[in-house]
Amino acid sequence: MTGRxxxxxxxxxxxxxxxxxALTQVGWQVTVLERAPAFEEVGAGLGFTGNGMAALHALGLxxxxxxxxHLAPHAGYQDRSxxxxxxxxxxxxxxxxxxxxxxIHRRRLHATLRQAAExxxxxxxxxxxxxxxxxxxxxxxxxxxxxxxxxxEHTGEAGLVVAADGVRSTVRTQLFPDARPRYxxxxxxxxxxxxxxxxxxxxxxxxxxxxxxALRVSDGEVYWYGEFVHPEGASFADExxxxxxxxxxxAPWIRGIVAATPASQLMRHDVYxxxxxxxxxxxxxxxxxxxxxxxxxxxxxxxxxxxxxxxxCVGRMIAAPVSGGGDLAAALAAFDQARRPRCRQLARQASMxxxxxxxxxxxxxxxxxxxLLRRVPAGPALKAxxxxxxxxxxxxxxxxxx
Ligand SMILES: Cc1cc2nc3c(=O)[nH]c(=O)nc-3n(C[C@H](O)[C@H](O)[C@H](O)COP(=O)(O)OP(=O)(O)OC[C@H]3O[C@@H](n4cnc5c(N)ncnc54)[C@H](O)[C@@H]3O)c2cc1C
Numbered sequence: 001m002t003g004r005x006x007x008x009x010x011x012x013x014x015x016x017x018x019x020x021x022a023l024t025q026v027g028w029q030v031t032v033l034e035r036a037p038a039f040e041e042v043g044a045g046l047g048f049t050g051n052g053m054a055a056l057h058a059l060g061l062x063x064x065x066x067x068x069x070h071l072a073p074h075a076g077y078q079d080r081s082x083x084x085x086x087x088x089x090x091x092x093x094x095x096x097x098x099x100x101x102x103x104i105h106r107r108r109l110h111a112t113l114r115q116a117a118e119x120x121x122x123x124x125x126x127x128x129x130x131x132x133x134x135x136x137x138x139x140x141x142x143x144x145x146x147x148x149x150x151x152x153e154h155t156g157e158a159g160l161v162v163a164a165d166g167v168r169s170t171v172r173t174q175l176f177p178d179a180r181p182r183y184x185x186x187x188x189x190x191x192x193x194x195x196x197x198x199x200x201x202x203x204x205x206x207x208x209x210x211x212x213x214a215l216r217v218s219d220g221e222v223y224w225y226g227e228f229v230h231p232e233g234a235s236f237a238d239e240x241x242x243x244x245x246x247x248x249x250x251a252p253w254i255r256g257i258v259a260a261t262p263a264s265q266l267m268r269h270d271v272y273x274x275x276x277x278x279x280x281x282x283x284x285x286x287x288x289x290x291x292x293x294x295x296x297x298x299x300x301x302x303x304x305x306x307x308x309x310x311x312x313c314v315g316r317m318i319a320a321p322v323s324g325g326g327d328l329a330a331a332l333a334a335f336d337q338a339r340r341p342r343c344r345q346l347a348r349q350a351s352m353x354x355x356x357x358x359x360x361x362x363x364x365x366x367x368x369x370x371x372l373l374r375r376v377p378a379g380p381a382l383k384a385x386x387x388x389x390x391x392x393x394x395x396x397x398x399x400x401x402x
Contacts, residue, residue: 004028004029005027005160005322005323006029006155006158006159006160007023007029007159008024008030008031008158008160008162009031009122009161010163010164010170010171011032011130011166011169011290012033012034012039012124012126012164013164013290013291014109014110014113014307015164015289015291015307015308015311016032016164016165016311017032017114017117017305018055018113018310018311019162019164020032020113020117020122020291020311021060021061021113021116021117021120021311021315022122022311022314023162023310024117024120025059025120026315026319026320027323028192028323029121029136030121031091031122031125031158032117032123032125033125033128033129033130033145033227034061034124034127035125035127035128035129037126037129038126039110039114040391042106042107042330043105043106043267044190044192044223044267045105045109045225046106046109046216046304047101047102047213047215047301048102048104048304048305048308049101049301049385049388049389050097050100050389050390051306051388052304052305052308054067054392054393055308055309055312055391055393055395057157058312059116059308059311059312061112062117064112064116064186065104065217066102068104068108069102069103069109069217069218069311070103070104070200070217070219071100071102071103072088072100072103072201072216074088074094074101074202075201075203076203076378077203077205078203078204078205078206079205079207079366080205080212081250081251082253082254083088084248085374086376086381087377087378088378088382090201091204091291097389097390098385099382100214101202102300103215103216104228105192106216107219111179116245117374121312126236126324127149127227128149129147130144130146130147130165130171131147131402132146132170132174133145133146133161133163133174133284134284135161135284135285136285137284137285137330138327138329139327139328139367141343142157142159143284143285143286144161145152145158148363149389157287158285158321159285160285160286160287160318160319161285161287162314163175163287164290164307164310166290166291166292166295167181167274167295168272169291169292171286171288172292175283175286175288176288178279179274179276179277179327181273181274182230182272182274182277183270183271183272183273184270184271184272184297184354184389185229185271186228186270186359187228187230187269188225188226188227188228188268188271188298189222189226189227189239189266189267190226190268191224191261191265191266191267191269192217192221192222192223192267193229193257193261194219195216195220195257195260196215196224197318198214198222198253200215201216202214202215203215204357205250205251205254206357206366206369207250207366208360208361208362208363208366209229209358209362210226210228210229211226211228211299211358212224212225212226212250213225214257216329217323222257224258224261226246226317227271228358229358229359234268236271239266240261240263243266244259245255248362250355252313255294256320265313268390271298273295273296273297273347274295274347276347277340277344277347278292280336281336281339282332282336285328285332285370287314288315289310290306291330293310293339294343294346295348296346296347296350296351297347299357300346300350300353300389301319302346302350306342306346307341309339309342309391309393310339313335313338313339313393313394314335316345317334317335317392317398318332320396338394357368
């Protein structure tokens with residue numbers, strides 16, 4: 001026995017690795033169990049707003065991610081022909097914190113988190129699928145995780161289990177079976193392409209039942225996505241030809257990006273979310289974070305950012321106070337009370353924006369929405385954005401003082 005506090009993290013994605021970094025930083029002994037046979041996160045790009053950067057700063061990784069990614073202000077929204085619907089003023093010092101987006105290749109963000117977790121002493125186990133947990137009781141029985149590897153079944157006890165196993169979470173399904181992911185009604189093409197000519201600022205474009213977005217993720221790469229309303233489980237014989245056809249009537253700069261995409265770089269995934277989120281983020285000694293707790297529509301680009309926020313809060317609101325002699329039950333309750341309302345609110349905002357944005361059908365709806373949006377000054381829109389992006393990490397161990 002080392003006497004150190006122990007945690008098992010189910011899932012080595014963005015949320016799980018962020019939590020592992022935060023836990024090890026306050027001295028906890030951490031094991032991350034990842035189902036995939038290797039940490040080879042590929043994916044495409046991601047855009048983070050200031051709250052994601054604040055979380056990375058709290059983890060000591062802001063500089064590394066800035067270097068690996070590309071920072072630029074959000075440019076605004078266009079219609080499919082490339083006319084501005086809402087243009088965000090460039091580089092106003094008072095709005096910069098709200099509008100700055102960090103674009104990064106998902107693989108580089110994941111690698112930065114993984115290296116930090118390893119360097120801090122977390123044990124990362126791949127090919128380890130968590131099959132069940134015993135939640136234990138704060139102040140009583142420890143929690144236990146069961147997992148399967150190529151060598152058989154394993155069980156490990158821990159003071160805390162962090163469930164970060166994504167939208168289809170095994171742990172959440174066991175503990176909260178009524179919280180089920182649902183198809184969002186849309187599927188999304190994504191690619192990172194070599195490019196040096198795109199201006200770099202995030203531009204989002206709305207057309208009938210479709211949203212296109214592009215942002216720079218490094219000096220030589222642009223990430224684009226094209227999400228569109230479609231029945232679940234679509235399959236296209238030729239994905240790239242379908243994407244080109246889908247955007248054929250759109251602005252030349254959009255057609256250019258899609259045309260410059262090699263077939264090997266194009267991926268498409270159906271989009272799932274967790275309507276209403278998990279009813280509670282804690283049960284016994286288990287805390288549920290990231291998409292497992294609150295998978296939201298990607299319309300406001302907050303899934304990864306909130307996963308990072310969660311990771312920081314696991315360290316500062318649970319691990320730090322417990323290390324300082326605080327009560328685990330109180331720390332878990334404080335985490336739930338802080339995180340659930342925020343993530344629910346963000347998920348609601350994401351759903352509202354989807355209805356007003358890319359889910360809107362063709363015809364008069366497009367013209368009415370576009371006419372309305374052209375009259376909206378950027379100020380109120382920025383104010384709404386500030387409520388999302390101006391997130392401050394909790395002070396480590398603050399719950400001890402409450
Ligand atoms: C089209 C699209 C675009 C997006 N764009 C953005 C964006 O621009 N900005 C943004 O902030 N967010 C974006 N998101 C959301 C973001 O990708 C997710 O919210 C984020 O990846 C969630 O991280 P996570 O660690 O919770 O889950 P995941 O990334 O899903 O990681 C879960 C991990 O757990 C592992 N796992 C699963 N089950 C088990 C098990 N039983 N045992 C062990 N391991 C297991 C998985 O292999 C995986 O590694 C987007 C999402 C979509 C669909």
